[in-house]
Amino acid sequence: MSAKVAFTIDGKTVQGEQGQTILQAAALASIYIPHLCAMKGLSPWGSCRVCTVLVNGRPQAACTTPVAEGAVVENDTAELKDLRSSLVEMLFVEGNHYCMFCEKSGNCELQAMAYRLGILAMRHPYMFPVRTLDASHPDVMVELNRCILCARCIRASQELDGKHVFDFVGRGSHRHIGVNAATGAGGTNLKVTDKAAEACPVGSIVKKRVGFAVPIGQRLYDSKPIGSAIESGRAAKG
Amino acid sequence: MSVAKRIVIEPVTRVEGHGKVVILLDENKKVISARLHIVEFRGFERFIQGRPFWEVPVLVQRLCGICPVSHHLAAAKAMDRIVGGENLTPTAEKIRRLMHYGQMYQSHALHFFHLASPDLLFGFDADVAIRNVIGVAGKYPALAVQAVLMRKYGQEIIKATAGKKIHGTGAIPGGVNKNLSIAERDVFLRDADQQMTWAQSAVKIAKDYTVANLAKLAPFGSFDSNHLSLVRADGAMDLYHGNLRAIDAEGKVIFDQVDYQSYVDFIAEEVRDWSYMKFPFIRSIGPEKGWYRVGPLARLNTAKFIDTPLAEAARKEFIAVTSGKPNNLTMAYHWARMIELVHAMEKIHALLNDKDLQGTDLVVKGERREVGIGLLEAPRGTLFHHYKVDKNDQVVSANLIVSTTNNNEPMNRAVAKVAQDHLQGVEITEGLLNHVEVAIRAYDPCLSCATHALGQMPMELTLVDYQGQILDRKSRG
Structure with missing residues (x-):
């Protein structure tokens, strides 16, 4: 059994285990640290920085920072909320996120995060990038307009499916998700039952012809904000 | 060479979408023709190209905030054809019908009471300061409350069937995504008799007004x-x-x-x-x-x-x-509209007592097609949605003929007729402005969906000669 590590989050003592990240230990203690690129069952990634906390006064990504004995972690502060809001707003403006007709609305982690953070308007100008929609796969649609480059599909494909369907292509602002076939997703060995087809936090990789099958009111975040499962302790049990 | 002149009216108030009316005069200052311009362009038919077909019923309803349900359902009917699911289950068809009658009810109530009734209650020439919905609320408070509650009733039905009062998601290709619970149903049943009474009083207002003023209304824009x-x-x-x-x-x-x-x-x-x-x-x-x-x-x-x-x-x-x-008669539209209001409420009442609304068989699918055409009768008229979808499930092309487009020539005729009857000299009077607006409102207070406006409405009237010289211009809104 791993050694216990005691530290505090917003003054509350948390018992973690050596080798855990702050995000993991916090979730087990029913403390929600907002995050997008982190996903249970996938290796830590640390790209979105939405889980940024102050560890002994220094900004760190909670999803990649291991717990440390005696660490003082600040999570739920006005300053961090503003920082996270700015990061999430950047994700919105650098893509083409039209929630009003997106089938992921109500089940979208990015949208739910914006609601949780109370984002009403973007402080940055919209970039309106030109991106593509790949509908070549018979059962899965890859809609890059909505991609936030979290790499969850890349990791799920490699780590859970044992495949290499997705990876990053390009650099800087040109970076985007590519597939390992010149003909598009339809030319890959991606299956609709793959974990990679379910890992997307936004509406970028969706199962075809499901659309709006779940009515408004019964969607994941219709009645409770994102993070509620962790705060209620359900995530710890699961 | 004869010298033609043009009169332009813009903006027309209480009409959704931005309209502009140009009246063309000949050298004898007689009206040659009228052109109702809808000045914005929206282009939904273009920008849904490439989108997945199941997204379309939710996307295209954004054409309009007054009758989104009509676009939602017309597109869903077209997509029923794409998935081979046009023979809906009884529950799906009845839920959609309930949604549609709720839409018809709220839209007709809005059109008649909020948008048109000021002209009828105060007269076409009444001061614009009182000839509006606030004026109606001041002078006829009971009627105004009734109008608001009628609209609310229809909108609550839309919410119960589509998930939201405006821009819901209830209709999906081959069916619907929810039924109506007993609890939801009972709320509507409780108020149904009251709504029926109000609907009947509304048709009486429209009938009495039309019959009493028939001599004046018969030639008006007709x-x-x-x-x-x-x-x-x-x-x-x-x-x-x-x-x-x-x-x-x-x-x-x-x-x-x-x-x-x-x-x-x-x-x-x-x-x-x-x-x-x-x-x-x-x-x-x-x-x-x-x-x-x-x-x-x-x-x-x-x-x-x-x-x-x-x-x-x-x-x-x-x-x-x-x-x-x-x-x-152009002005008989309002009476006809209120008869439909009663019909919609009768249908709502009958549907609410139908146990199929609580059924759980919601979606059907059949043979996949590449062309889907969906039509229905929207509040303002026949609505055509026509799509082609490729084997990757993406929309290749779309053609929408909306109600206002179908009524395009009639509205131009109505405006020309009003201008012929009410233009005096080459000056745009308040009276002319009012009468043109009243004629347009008989058809359609909603121009935006027809060319699919970007931004806000109102409208202006301009009088110009054929050489492009503006003789007069008045705008409002």
């Missing part, structure tokens, strides 16, 4: 025209589904029981260089005389009967005015 709508197989009015029927101004049948999947063989669209909005016409007659009217007036004219008793009784009173012949 002209003979063909009429087109969907009707049921037995000829009854059916606002959700049916076959196309067209009649001429005398009631002679042009075509009947046409399966709308073949509408392109019967209806064509003419493009005119001065308008973003196309001009549909009946192919067999041609563009010159083949244009037609749609909407409540046309539906009352094309239907052989209405299958709900109160609305049918009201219809009989309506057709008695013209001795059973088609009614071609």
Whole structure:
């Protein structure tokens, strides 16, 4: 059994285990640290920085920072909320996120995060990038307009499916998700039952012809904000 | 060479979307023609290209904030064809119908009470400062409250069936995504009798007003025209589904029981260089005389009967005015609209007592197709949605003929008629401005969806000669 590590989050003592990240230990203690690129069952990634906390006064990504004995972690502060809001707003403006007709609305982690953070308007100008929609796969649609480059599909494909369907292509602002076939997703060995087809936090990789099958009111975040499962302790049990 | 002059009216108030009216005069200062310009362009048909087909019913309803349900359902009907699910389960069809009648109810209440009633209650020439919905609320508070609650009732039905009052997601290809619970149903049943009473009082207001002012209203913006709508197989009015029927101004049948999947063989669209909005016409007659009217007036004219008793009784009173012949009076639209309001409420009441609404068999699928056409009778008239979808499930092309587009030529005719009757000299008077607005509002307070406006409405009237010289201009809004 791993050694216990005691530290505090917003003054509350948390018992973690050596080798855990702050995000993991916090979730087990029913403390929600907002995050997008982190996903249970996938290796830590640390790209979105939405889980940024102050560890002994220094900004760190909670999803990649291991717990440390005696660490003082600040999570739920006005300053961090503003920082996270700015990061999430950047994700919105650098893509083409039209929630009003997106089938992921109500089940979208990015949208739910914006609601949780109370984002009403973007402080940055919209970039309106030109991106593509790949509908070549018979059962899965890859809609890059909505991609936030979290790499969850890349990791799920490699780590859970044992495949290499997705990876990053390009650099800087040109970076985007590519597939390992010149003909598009339809030319890959991606299956609709793959974990990679379910890992997307936004509406970028969706199962075809499901659309709006779940009515408004019964969607994941219709009645409770994102993070509620962790705060209620359900995530710890699961 | 004769010198023509043009009068332009913009903006028209209480009309959704930005309209501009240009009146062209000849050298004798007589009206040659009127052109109702819808100045914005939206382009939904273009930007849904490439989108997945299941997204379309939710996307295209953004054309409008007043009648999104109509676009939502017309697109869903088209996508039913794509997935081979056009034979809906009883629950799915009845939930959609309930949604549609709720929409019809709230939209007709809005159109009549909020947008048109100020003209009827205060007179066309009344001061604009009181001739508005606030003025109605001040002078007729009980009526204003009733109007608000009627609209609310329809919107709550939309929310219960589509998930939201505006821009919901209830209709999906091949069916619906929810049924109506007993608890939801009981809320509507509780108020149904009150709503029915109000709907009947509304049709009485419209009838009494029209009959009492018939001498004044009969010539107002009126002209003979063909009429087109969907009707049921037995000829009854059916606002959700049916076959196309067209009649001429005398009631002679042009075509009947046409399966709308073949509408392109019967209806064509003419493009005119001065308008973003196309001009549909009946192919067999041609563009010159083949244009037609749609909407409540046309539906009352094309239907052989209405299958709900109160609305049918009201219809009989309506057709008695013209001795059973088609009614071609522009201002009779409001009366016809209120008869449909009663019909919608009767249908809502009947549906609420139907146990199929609590069924759980919601979606069907069949043979996949690449073309989907969906039509229904929207509050303002027949609405056409036509899509092609490729094997990757992406929309390749779309053609939307919305109610206002169908009524494009009639609205131009109505404005020209009003201008001929009310233009004095080459000056735009308040009276002319008011009368033009009243004529447009009889058809459609919603211009935006027709060319699919970006941004806000209002409208202006300009009087110009054929050389482009502006003689007068008035705007409002």
